Amino acid sequence: MSITIRPCVAGDEAALALVGQATFLETYAGVLPAADILSHCKTQHGEAFYANWLAKPGYSLWVAEMDEGGAAIGYAALTPPDLPVPTGERDVELKRIYVLNRFHGTGLGAKLMSTAMESATSNGFTRMLLGVFGGNSRAIAFYARQGYAEAGVRKFRVGANEYDDLVLARSL
Secondary structure, three states, X not given: OOEEEEEOOOOOHHHHHHHHHHHHHHHHEOOEOHHHHHHHHHHHOOHHHHHHHHHOOOOEEEXXXXXXXXOEEEEEEEEOOOOOOOOOOOEEEEXXXXXXXXXXXXXXXXXXXXXXXXHHHHOOOOEEEEEEXXXXXXXXXXXXXXXXXXXXXXXXXXXXXXXXEEEXXXXX
């Protein structure tokens, strides 16, 4: 299995939306109400949403693609921090790191994380933060292995409901 990680460009929004929606459904089907999943995917994982991110200054995205056929199987996104904890100008948020379930355990998540951290460091950031659903033990364990520690909590709206998220941080 050969995978390439590359910076996203305009035109990648359809692939990002597909991976975002598929990953969100895979992760939260049976955990969150279906109506909340559908609403969230429509608003937070639509092509227009990703096109907006790709055009925004201070936003960096990378897509992981299969070398054979070019199918997108994961992505990572760095953005300015938007979390309910004190932040500074040298902080950056890992807004999303999504990998299709079939590729969990392959090291792809760690490669996407490394790509994002290298970019953040080369751009002068000294701390990376993220938010993660408090009930997503697999993701929390992954972030702990990457050196993240709890920095706060937040409420996160998905559809009609609010859920408890952990805010995690690590030095770069």
